[in-house]
Amino acid sequence: MNLNHLYAVIYITFMDGLRKKSIIGLIIFAAMMIMGGTLFMDFFGRDIGKASIDYLFSIMWLCGFIFLLFHAVSACVLDDEHRNSLTALSRPISRNEYITGTFIGLAILLGCLQLLLGIASYGILQWVQESIATRYFPYFSIYYFLLSVIGVILQQYLLLAVIVFFTTLLRGVFPVILATISYQLIGSGIPVVRKSIQQTLETDHSGHSSQNFMQVLAAFFPDLNQLDFKNLITTPFLHIEHLGLSLLSITIYICIILGLACFIYSKKDLY
Amino acid sequence: MIDIAAINKTYPIQLGEKKSYQALRNVSFQLSRGKTLGLIGANGAGKSSCIRIMMGFIKADSGNVRILKRPPFQASSKEQIGYLPEQPCFPKNLSCIEILRFCGKSSGMTNSKIKESSEYWLKKLNLWNVRHRLLRTYSKGMQQRASFAMALIHNPSLLILDEPMSGLDPIGRADIVRIIEQLQEQGKSILFCSHILDDVARLADKIVILHQGEVLFDDNLESLYMTTSESVEEAFLRIVGAQA
Numbered sequence: 001m002n003l004n005h006l007y008a009v010i011y012i013t014f015m016d017g018l019r020k021k022s023i024i025g026l027i028i029f030a031a032m033m034i035m036g037g038t039l040f041m042d043f044f045g046r047d048i049g050k051a052s053i054d055y056l057f058s059i060m061w062l063c064g065f066i067f068l069l070f071h072a073v074s075a076c077v078l079d080d081e082h083r084n085s086l087t088a089l090s091r092p093i094s095r096n097e098y099i100t101g102t103f104i105g106l107a108i109l110l111g112c113l114q115l116l117l118g119i120a121s122y123g124i125l126q127w128v129q130e131s132i133a134t135r136y137f138p139y140f141s142i143y144y145f146l147l148s149v150i151g152v153i154l155q156q157y158l159l160l161a162v163i164v165f166f167t168t169l170l171r172g173v174f175p176v177i178l179a180t181i182s183y184q185l186i187g188s189g190i191p192v193v194r195k196s197i198q199q200t201l202e203t204d205h206s207g208h209s210s211q212n213f214m215q216v217l218a219a220f221f222p223d224l225n226q227l228d229f230k231n232l233i234t235t236p237f238l239h240i241e242h243l244g245l246s247l248l249s250i251t252i253y254i255c256i257i258l259g260l261a262c263f264i265y266s267k268k269d270l271y
Numbered sequence: 272m273i274d275i276a277a278i279n280k281t282y283p284i285q286l287g288e289k290k291s292y293q294a295l296r297n298v299s300f301q302l303s304r305g306k307t308l309g310l311i312g313a314n315g316a317g318k319s320s321c322i323r324i325m326m327g328f329i330k331a332d333s334g335n336v337r338i339l340k341r342p343p344f345q346a347s348s349k350e351q352i353g354y355l356p357e358q359p360c361f362p363k364n365l366s367c368i369e370i371l372r373f374c375g376k377s378s379g380m381t382n383s384k385i386k387e388s389s390e391y392w393l394k395k396l397n398l399w400n401v402r403h404r405l406l407r408t409y410s411k412g413m414q415q416r417a418s419f420a421m422a423l424i425h426n427p428s429l430l431i432l433d434e435p436m437s438g439l440d441p442i443g444r445a446d447i448v449r450i451i452e453q454l455q456e457q458g459k460s461i462l463f464c465s466h467i468l469d470d471v472a473r474l475a476d477k478i479v480i481l482h483q484g485e486v487l488f489d490d491n492l493e494s495l496y497m498t499t500s501e502s503v504e505e506a507f508l509r510i511v512g513a514q515a
Contacts, residue, residue: 008376012365019365086326087360097346
């Protein structure tokens, strides 16, 4: 893979996205949601630290998801439909370099958005902590806060890789959005179903086939909850089990999905 | 420079269609170094399919394609190709100078060379004063000229131009014709598609007429005419009409 080619694709993907009015609108929307949330902090009661963190991380997740569905999908699909991809592929850029560069360009843009929201959220949390009595918000760990932001970013990088994969398989924006939402719903539903099956197995030992099926599904839909660290920000004594393994497994999963996307795209006719 | 031998292409059935569509049937032609080939045909004749195959965007079902002695799917085979698409297609939120920097970087040019070549082509194509404006604010003619600059920035030896005069006003068209003539003098090999047959007659050394995916004529311009008074349009209609 030629780094000059990769840099060229990353540059145009990043700059094109950065200047889109919808992205600027999304940042304003996120800032308003974060600032607006502070008006309701008084209603949160005793567990204000946890409630604030839940609220702020939900905003970060929502903004990232909007970015993925309404910018990343259209950037990848419209690129093909509007034949922007042909501009890149008419240069000595391979299809693998194009797919990887597009993913990295969008990932940098998404990372910047989440970092911006992370900084704003950190400021709000500091302000909330200083505004109330210590017993209502006794502990706040910046390290776990950073880890939680990384967790959110990594979860959304996985979805971004899935979007890139679906755009190589499907045609049009709508099918890709539908497939991505389905993937997200199935992925977030599997841990709940798995827990339910485990509870059933404790009383009834005949459900092993369901458990095996869930394990197979888990290979295709990794448990994104393993990257949700936000509860640790206010509860310092919890241990993070298998942290490295979680980060590594999701990173490997992203690489596999991108590898598959590259393989399919290299075989595809670009009409 | 270009060697196409007996290629066939059938597009698979799409949703809502009843049968597949054969775009190219046993198409063969060659373009030698320093020559200009005009690829002409009615809409749906297969010109764009030919160009997509030459650029490696789609694969031929059968036959052999060699561009600069290499298969078109190799990314490195495009180092010496300048491609102008039928419709300008680039990310519209970039400025002209940024997209040229992208083109230069991806072709392995140094920053100083990119700067020098960008300035030369942007001035030649009357885009120098608007080089920092976003491409989405350009008129269609300006976008077409920007595409031309993108195709030429890395000084390619082979040019593949799909409707190079599309969207241009008479002045812009005359400028492009003049630039193509200069490129011919520099010894570039040029393949171009055009509906404007007068331009083809003026610029091409060799003509290939495609009709319903088949090559009906492949020879020098002089061989196209039946009489000395016949125009290229009359000759085209005669050949295509005889087939119909």
